Amino acid sequence: MRADRLGALLSAAGTTALLSLPFVIFKANRIVPGTPHSLGDVLPAWGAIGCYALLLAVSIVALYVTNPRLRLFAALAGVVVVALAVAAAGNALTPAGNKVVRVAPGAGWWIASVCLGLLATDAITRLRPGPALRVLLLAAALGVALLALAHGTFDHLSIMREYAVNAVRFAHEGARHVALAAGSLGAALVAGLPLGILCYRVPRLRAAVLGTLNLIQTIPGIALFGMLMAPLGALAAAVPLAAQLGIRGIGAAPAVVALFLYSLLPIVANTVAGLKRVPRATVDAAQGMGMTDSQVLTRIELPLALPVIITGVRIVLVQNIGMVTVAALIGGGGLGTFVFQGIGQTAIDLVLLGAIPIVVLAFSAAVVLDALAEVMARAPA
Amino acid sequence: MITIENLTKRYGTTTVVDGVSMHIPRNSLTVIVGTSGSGKSTLLRMVNRLVEPTSGRVLLDGNDTRAEPAHLLRRRIGYAIQGHGLFPHHTVAENIATVPRLMGWDAARIGARVTELLKAFALDPATFAGQFPHQLSGGQQQRVGVARALAAEPQLLLMDEPFGALDPIIRAKAQDDLLDIRRRFGTTIVLVTHDMDEAFRLGDHVAVMSGGRMLQYGPPAELLTRPADPLVSRMTGLADRAMRLLSLSTAGEAALPGTVDGPAVAASASLRDVLSELVWRGVDAACVTDADGTARGHLTVAAILAHGRP
Numbered sequence: 001m002r003a004d005r006l007g008a009l010l011s012a013a014g015t016t017a018l019l020s021l022p023f024v025i026f027k028a029n030r031i032v033p034g035t036p037h038s039l040g041d042v043l044p045a046w047g048a049i050g051c052y053a054l055l056l057a058v059s060i061v062a063l064y065v066t067n068p069r070l071r072l073f074a075a076l077a078g079v080v081v082v083a084l085a086v087a088a089a090g091n092a093l094t095p096a097g098n099k100v101v102r103v104a105p106g107a108g109w110w111i112a113s114v115c116l117g118l119l120a121t122d123a124i125t126r127l128r129p130g131p132a133l134r135v136l137l138l139a140a141a142l143g144v145a146l147l148a149l150a151h152g153t154f155d156h157l158s159i160m161r162e163y164a165v166n167a168v169r170f171a172h173e174g175a176r177h178v179a180l181a182a183g184s185l186g187a188a189l190v191a192g193l194p195l196g197i198l199c200y201r202v203p204r205l206r207a208a209v210l211g212t213l214n215l216i217q218t219i220p221g222i223a224l225f226g227m228l229m230a231p232l233g234a235l236a237a238a239v240p241l242a243a244q245l246g247i248r249g250i251g252a253a254p255a256v257v258a259l260f261l262y263s264l265l266p267i268v269a270n271t272v273a274g275l276k277r278v279p280r281a282t283v284d285a286a287q288g289m290g291m292t293d294s295q296v297l298t299r300i301e302l303p304l305a306l307p308v309i310i311t312g313v314r315i316v317l318v319q320n321i322g323m324v325t326v327a328a329l330i331g332g333g334g335l336g337t338f339v340f341q342g343i344g345q346t347a348i349d350l351v352l353l354g355a356i357p358i359v360v361l362a363f364s365a366a367v368v369l370d371a372l373a374e375v376m377a378r379a380p381a
Numbered sequence: 382m383i384t385i386e387n388l389t390k391r392y393g394t395t396t397v398v399d400g401v402s403m404h405i406p407r408n409s410l411t412v413i414v415g416t417s418g419s420g421k422s423t424l425l426r427m428v429n430r431l432v433e434p435t436s437g438r439v440l441l442d443g444n445d446t447r448a449e450p451a452h453l454l455r456r457r458i459g460y461a462i463q464g465h466g467l468f469p470h471h472t473v474a475e476n477i478a479t480v481p482r483l484m485g486w487d488a489a490r491i492g493a494r495v496t497e498l499l500k501a502f503a504l505d506p507a508t509f510a511g512q513f514p515h516q517l518s519g520g521q522q523q524r525v526g527v528a529r530a531l532a533a534e535p536q537l538l539l540m541d542e543p544f545g546a547l548d549p550i551i552r553a554k555a556q557d558d559l560l561d562i563r564r565r566f567g568t569t570i571v572l573v574t575h576d577m578d579e580a581f582r583l584g585d586h587v588a589v590m591s592g593g594r595m596l597q598y599g600p601p602a603e604l605l606t607r608p609a610d611p612l613v614s615r616m617t618g619l620a621d622r623a624m625r626l627l628s629l630s631t632a633g634e635a636a637l638p639g640t641v642d643g644p645a646v647a648a649s650a651s652l653r654d655v656l657s658e659l660v661w662r663g664v665d666a667a668c669v670t671d672a673d674g675t676a677r678g679h680l681t682v683a684a685i686l687a688h689g690r691p
């Protein structure tokens with residue numbers, strides 16, 4: 001029997017991490033350095049042995065079972081086991097009623113979790129699920145995670161402690177994060193679609209526009225934010241109405257403008273690429289049958305270009321969700337606020353409170369829009 | 382039905398169509414034939430104004446085609462092209478319904494027309510109406526393309542290399558179907574091809590184009606017997622011009638009175654086919670009979686050969 005290569009790698013990495021690196025870190029309070037604990041230290045003997053036995057079983061499946069359903073089931077079981085184990089460790093190490101101590105997942109837990117996550121992703125890839133099933137799987141995973149969080153399963157872990165302190169701000173900054181990312185995408189669509197159509201129709205314009213947008217893409221995010229602060233600040237000072245509308249040198253305005261500028265290239269370029277892909281004969285037939293130019297555009301060209309345009313939207317949305325993080329530096333708000341605040345206070349839990357939802361948001365956007373693009377492309381070409 | 386007056390198209394300094402004039406009668410099947418790049422498509426596309434002429438004009442039933450907006454003109458004219466140009470994201474039924482929808486027919490009338498056309502093109506409506514173009518074979522796609530062009534009952538159908546993408550057997554079938562459809566719907570057809578055999582097979586009028594100019598326009602036999610230009614005889618083919626000429630007349634048209642001892646041939650068979658049959662059997666006369674078997678007359682090899690020269 002040949003061992004599965006990826007399974008071997010992930011099993012080895014996960015096992016080594018669990019056995020040699022701390023499972024959790026215990027801190028008497030938020031600031032002091034912590035003490036590492038292994039799984040065996042914090043769980044009762046039967047619990048630790050049960051965990052190890054189950055994870056061993058997952059490793060065996062990862063090594064020797066080829067059926068992707070079974071592999072997925074094993075990986076998910078492993079994820080649940082390590083999640084419950086870390087929650088149990090949190091409960092065990094926290095004295096009743098104590099809100100000061102911090103129990104954070106350790107390096108061993110993180111690496112084991114990543115290994116199990118990769119194992120699950122690999123199994124899903126091997127299953128080749130259709131777009132609908134992929135979205136459904138994502139929804140199920142998010143649903144289970146949210147239920148567990150709402151139920152309080154992880155309340156004694158340090159990240160949830162940070163959440164409890166920042167709950168109101170978290171909701172506010174989370175909503176702002178999504179609004180900034182989606183808003184700049186919306187603006188980019190409103191401007192980029194017509195610009196893309198124009199570039200397609202007027203080839204001479206194409207090189208100039210795409211070249212300019214390409215140039216903008218090469219400016220580092222933080223530099224672009226900085227470059228926009230001066231002109232927007234001047235605008236606000238000179239035009240009172242602009243200031244009343246919330247346009248200032250710092251805050252949301254430069255963030256949205258910068259994200260909008262970054263978003264234009266994928267939208268315009270993909271609109272042009274999508275329209276180019278429409279067969280010449282199809283457009284010729286549409287015109288020859290008596291469609292007006294706008295009918296050809298809305299009934300034939302745009303629907304056929306849509307899968308490629310959606311791919312552009314996916315790039316933009318995932319890119320924006322990541323880039324909004326940096327907007328926090330110029331007062332734009334969003335989940336990046338927690339990240340930079342955490343860095344400032346060397347409070348890694350606060351950094352994670354911002355970073356984990358950003359990763360989850362970006363990943364979810366990618367899964368959903370990939371599925372959408374696939375459904376669109378399937379409408380035959 | 383169509384009068385083309387001194388039509389010219391220039392792109393920059395190159396003249397693509399050069400002062401073409403012709404009259405295409407109602408109910409004719411006119412084939413425009415010529416080598417690739419000779420300006421056939423451009424000429425055809427100036428009829429429905431997909432290309433606007435540099436000079437000259439096109440009259441449709443006596444009216445200048447520029448009198449109405451181009452898209453309204455095109456809805457009255459059927460248009461079928463090589464590689465069919467079906468809309469990949471629309472079903473077969475939606476494709477066929479394109480022009481009726483643009484013209485605002487009500488749903489019941491559109492549905493009935495789609496069903497009628499699918500049946501006319503031997504495509505079972507229950508099977509094909511809901512399918513997408515990529516699910517069909519090349520021949521089926523081509524038939525849907527022609528059905529779509531005929532959907533709004535146009536008086537005139539323009540076809541640009543409609544069979545160009547088909548393999549020879551399906552192509553021959555599609556050509557037969559076109560002759561059938563034409564009898565059935567009485568549509569005037571203008572068809573562009575680079576294939577001289579196709580031109581002779583389909584056209585009752587053939588226009589030969591070269592370098593943007595129309596070298597000759599007339600019945601196919603005239604192209605062979607009275608070529609207006611050496612290039613025309615080169616293009617129609619010198620080696621088999623006699624055979625081509627024979628293929629243009631039927632046994633019924635050429636039959637001599639009286640009957641003879643010999644094999645029976647159908648009145649609808651071409652002289653070329655009758656000659657081939659006689660050569661094959663090693664006899665020199667045949668009886669010509671109608672579809673119902675009654676004798677119509679006879680043909681001899683000598684009589685047939687006389688039809689093979691001007």
Ligand SMILES: Nc1ncnc2c1ncn2[C@@H]1O[C@H](COP(=O)(O)OP(=O)(O)O)[C@@H](O)[C@H]1O
Nearest residue numbers: 392397415416417418419420421422423424573
């Ligand atoms: N839009 C255009 N711009 C420039 N040249 C063109 C255009 N359309 C056609 N031509 C040129 O005109 C000539 C005739 O084209 P076309 O009418 O398509 O020929 P055919 O259908 O006989 O093959 C070709 O040499 C082609 O390159």
Ligand SMILES: [Mg+2]
Nearest residue numbers: 421422423541
């Ligand atoms: Mg052509």
